[in-house]
Amino acid sequence: MTLTTGGAARRNRFPGFFSAAAALVAAAGVAMIACAPTAALAAYPERPIKIIVPFTAGGATDIAGRILAEELGPLLGGSAFVENREGAAGVIGVQATTRAAPDGYTLLLAGNSLMTSHKSLYPKLPYDALRDLDPVARVSSGTHIIVVKANSPYKDVKQLLKAASEKPGGVTYGSGGSGSSVHLAAELFQVQSGVKLLHVPYRGTSLAVTGLLAGDTDLMFDTTASSYPRIKAGQLRALGITSLARAPELPDVPTVAEQGLPKYEVLFWLGLYAPKGTPPEVLQALEQATQKVLASEKVRKKLADLGMASYFAGRNDLGKQIAKETIEWEEVIRKAGVKLE
The missing domain is CATH 3.40.190.10 (Periplasmic binding protein-like II)
Known part of the structure; x- marks a missing residue:
């Protein structure tokens, strides 16, 4: 005699019903997965965004960072602030960013030398700009x-x-x-x-x-x-x-x-970066918000008063710029014979 469980019996008696139910459950699961990034993006930012400036307060990067933070946070529906992490010609601040969670709540504002020439200057540099950081946008020209x-x-x-x-x-x-x-x-x-x-x-x-x-x-x-x-x-x-x-x-x-x-x-130019692995939808939100900030006449005037021009370039163009300048500075550093530990 063959025993059939109650669940199995019900499935045998109503095969069409259970097939349809399974299909509905599967479809709902796919829909939930598809909507997950959108839901995460809709909630971003849920807390203040930290912008690391790898130099002391009062310098060009710091001043520009504070101008950016003042406008970027509210535009995204939250707030942003600058944290100065100076030391080792900026290496400490960059390294702190690479070690942060890739969730969009820790960003880095840094000058081009940190992203380009440091690779040739420091044989034991604890990061690689293109490997360990996601470009967000270039923000200035000077x-x-x-x-x-x-x-x-x-x-x-x-x-x-x-x-x-x-x-x-x-x-x-x-x-x-x-x-x-x-x-x-x-x-x-x-x-x-x-x-x-x-x-x-x-x-x-x-x-x-x-x-x-x-x-x-x-x-x-x-x-x-x-x-x-x-x-x-x-x-x-x-x-x-x-x-x-x-x-x-x-x-x-x-x-x-x-x-x-x-x-x-x-x-001299500044770029905005995030830890590698930051969700693409968060990077896109930051890139678009940065573009709007830099288009603001208020921000353009503030940067101009500092002797700096507002200049936007997107993620892809920023990555190409870093690769190009890395090669150019490598030649200069070789001729100068400069090596740092």
Whole structure:
């Protein structure tokens, strides 16, 4: 005698009913899975978004980060704030981002040198920009500027070159740390001019500017955004812009290229990043919100007042830019013979 359980008996008596029910359950499961990302996105952000700035407060990256956070959070329906994680020329802040949960609540705002040149500078770099981070958007375009204290004997780049030629290693420059964009701008200057300057690294750009104003160093290859307010205030004198064309906000300052180094060009830009593995729908939401923030006339004016231009590029273009500049800086670093631990 064959025994049949009650459930099996019911299935045998009503085969059509149970087949239809199973189909409905399966369809509902598929629908739930398909809607899961949308539901997650609809809830994002549920708490404040942290934007890590890998330098001290007061520098160009920090100021731009605070402008971005002020607008980005509310646009997404939440809030955002800046956390300064300085040290090791920005490496500490970048590494902290790569180790964060890839959930969209920890972002990184960093200059191009951290994403490009550091790969060649540091043999033991604990991260790879394209491997460990997801690009979100490029947010600005800017330059560096050679500045000295207002009472400095140097009036232009030609005088600086003459003094450096006469005193190899006798002219000092400060930077926000070894491997920072300020440092590399000076290295390229030395490679192309043949002069030797003495590097004095600080724990952040703002500290290097303080040292310059105190007379502890002779000059800086600062970002225009960092030095612009002090140039306008008469505290610093600008010797040359590092772009090939003069800056609209400082039309009377000649380029370095005009003053004897025709191929000299160093640009400074900022990008927004997330830990690798951040959900695509969250990255898309951040990218679109960033584009809207940068299109705002209010934000454009704030950045312009800093000597920085609003400049949006999407995730794919930012990734390509990083790959391109990584190759370009590798050659400069090789010629300069710079290696950092």
